[in-house]
């Protein structure tokens with residue numbers, strides 16, 4: 025049985041090796057945050073690293089953003105569930121048949137099934153950049169449409185910017201998780217993010233979870249940076 029975590033913060037462990045990721049995890053308290061394993065770390069360190077984080081009592085968000093044919097995505101989320109992760113994701117633009125297949129694959133895990141969420145529009149995408157991907161409508165409309173598709177496909181929530189949280193909360197109701205990267209405490213560099221929001225504002229607008237990487241992991245004292253964020257939002 026894993027520790028219950030009341031904190032909304034998910035720390036992104038974006039490292040190119042297991043030792044660095046585990047060293048950072050050891051500076052964090054699994055009761056004060058969850059952790060996220062993304063494409064860089066998973067490609068470098070593989071499933072064993074995920075198992076080690078789970079064994080350290082962390083709830084793990086496996087952020088591999090699957091986007092493939094339904095059979096492949098269903099098998100991939102099943103493999104993620106077997107690792108004991110708390111949350112896993114796909115791209116909503118993969119479509120409803122793909123998302124439904126992924127949900128179905130998780131049925132066999134019953135109560136211990138991970139949350140399955142879908143990426144809408146990446147937080148690194150600026151509104152003016154969306155058109156170059158072939159999407160002509162405004163960014164908020166695209167986020168709303170993809171979130172609606174994910175919800176109708178039975179998913180547990182979406183990844184979006186907190187800038188869209190109010191709109192999505194109104195459209196989706198309360199029981200749909202809004203997971204928001206692109207979080208920047210005031211005064212922090214935006215880096216490659218384009219739709220950033222402060223932790224406090226994100227929660228006020230209806231975000232459920234705050235994905236935070238560099239503002240914590242690149243801080244001189246990551247545990248202090250996390251604590252300051254938690255105090256700001258308390």
Ligand SMILES: O=c1ccn([C@@H]2O[C@H](COP(=O)(O)O)[C@@H](O)[C@H]2O)c(=O)[nH]1
Nearest residue numbers: 036062145146147205206235236237238
């Ligand atoms: O739309 C998205 C989806 C995922 N991410 C991931 O979140 C973290 C953010 O890290 P920061 O250092 O706080 O920018 C990173 O792992 C991304 O891959 C996202 O930023 N936006």
